[in-house]
């Protein structure tokens with residue numbers, strides 16, 4: 216029994232050294248969504264706080280996010296999130312992609328409360344968007360010039 220515990224402990228410690236997909240990449244400021252779209256500060260704060268951990272090249276990990284095996288699950292989700300939408304690359308999008316993200320993806324996901332995902336909010340309650348914040352985001356998105364080339 217004791218041997219098993221020691222083995223598990225060593226395994227757990229060893230696991231901590233395996234972190235292939237940590238989300239920490241160089242970001243180019245002029246391509247960033249908040250800069251490109253000139254997002255007003257109060258709205259930018261919500262995006263940073265509730266969306267950027269999974270949809271940008273820099274995640275502000277909570278301490279426990281770094282502990283394997285949770286870190287592996289977290290990093291996998293970030294990969295999926297970035298694959299759908301990476302705010303750090305916003306400046307490289309075509310006008311039609313920009314429109315689709317604003318009108319379809321973002322407006323819809325915020326409205327139906329799909330983002331941030333529920334399981335994420337369990338461990339990161341600070342990322343939760345209040346009803347007032349949701350209205351503010353929607354109001355701002357509605358002012359965006361979608362025909363801009």
Ligand code: HEC
Nearest residue numbers: 265266268269292295296299300320321324330331332335
């Ligand atoms: C825990 C990580 C996480 C956070 C935080 C998060 N997302 Fe996502 N997001 C994902 C994942 C994973 C996907 C792709 C899979 C899916 O569609 O469920 C995704 C997909 C999307 C998409 C693509 C369309 C779609 O619904 O599939 C949009 C748009 C989006 N998110 C917007 C947002 C916005 C806006 C916020 C902040 C309010 C946000 N996300 C916060 C993980 C996250």
